[in-house]
Amino acid sequence: MPFTERTPRVVAARALTRRQGRDKARRFLAEGAQAIREALAFGEVHELFTTATAAARNADLLTQATAAGVPVSEITDKAATALSETVTPQGLVAVCSLVDQPLESALAARPPLVAVLVGVSDPGNAGTVTRVADAAGAGAVLFAGDTVDPHNGKCVRSSTGSVFHLPIARSRDTATVLTACRTAGLRLVAADGHASLDLDAATDSGSLAVPTAWVFGSEAHGLSAEVLSLVDDVVKVPLHGRAESLNLATAAAVCLYASARALRGV
């Protein structure tokens, strides 16, 4: 008999769709084949729930999970809906250990490129920037201030597995995060559309060729004057046409790739 939405283990997992539940249990849900594949490879998976339909479609993945000692249980479609944070549940959900670690440990390897998100409340944006940071070779992503929980379902999904790929840390105290970056030998550069210095000039000056933590604010509100006062440079992506701005993920992509290239000594 498949588990229903009233089966205690499903009820316990459902609590992980809320931040409070996740923080209490130190676990979260990864939904869909792609996220679960990355969780099995790079995270810690405690159990896996699947509908009969999803099981038929993802036989290899379930074999892999079972081989790794992960209990796999069948759930009803209604239970899958209860565990899903999407409009179209994929019928495949894994209970995973939270991926975040203390700031100091996330920065222990002294990575030359780090992304810091400050007050980014949109989970899709936070996840997409995490994916871009991973792609650009960043060694950590730090969620600071009122930034969304990296374990939010939409954030996990839009990161397409990247939340499992690189060290993640979070702290409500933005100043603490920035200080930790400095201690780890990182130069702090904030991205801000109102900056006077543009990215080309920053690149030309050679200032991006040193270990850098890029600080990104929310699309709606940007970075506060207080945060801007704590960084070494404030840089804008140049707008050559008539667009008034870039969205957060595309701006972060241009900045992080400019740093990746500068750090490679090109």
Add this chain to the structure above:
Amino acid sequence: MPFTERTPRVVAARALTRRQGRDKARRFLAEGAQAIREALAFGEVHELFTTATAAARNADLLTQATAAGVPVSEITDKAATALSETVTPQGLVAVCSLVDQPLESALAARPPLVAVLVGVSDPGNAGTVTRVADAAGAGAVLFAGDTVDPHNGKCVRSSTGSVFHLPIARSRDTATVLTACRTAGLRLVAADGHASLDLDAATDSGSLAVPTAWVFGSEAHGLSAEVLSLVDDVVKVPLHGRAESLNLATAAAVCLYASARALRGV
């Protein structure tokens, strides 16, 4: 008395929420204050519908529209919902002339940087790439093959006005679009995650320092072998970490900004 969803002019405008209706009338709807501001500045607006609430909130914009000779009519909330393509109607909709033009005219100024979308069916992606192309200083965006209509409500919205900022053309025939680019003196470079040449190497070789049309495919299917056979170079954005790919808009941002910088002779 405000117009209702049954008032003939509202019924006529509602037909513009479908591609067929737009193509027949050669008009489309721009929704929300930002899009309408750009439409008034850079497009051709035929009339404007507003709810009483939206009118109170956007008095300046309505004054500007009236001064420009655009008829402004009040509509009911229900009519606003009928004219909206979003979950949360903004209560402010303008009927505009289509922005696309023939390929040859879009390329007549021989722009040094152009974005070509091939088979991009997601309107949010197409709009975001249009915004990025505008920001990077591209001189045209070309919608080729089965790419979404640039006048689709979600595309217009995610372009944040950029569909009004730079020449847009569309053609079902991708080969025709690529030939037009060549005739306009553009080198054709396709972005493809499976390419052997990476963007840093392409930049270093100097090949991006000439007029370039970047060709982007859909996130799900990429570009067909046929399209890849028609371009001069196929280039991938390097993936330095564990991410398997970038999303379309972030990849396009990195490529277009690399070209913008190369074209400026840096």
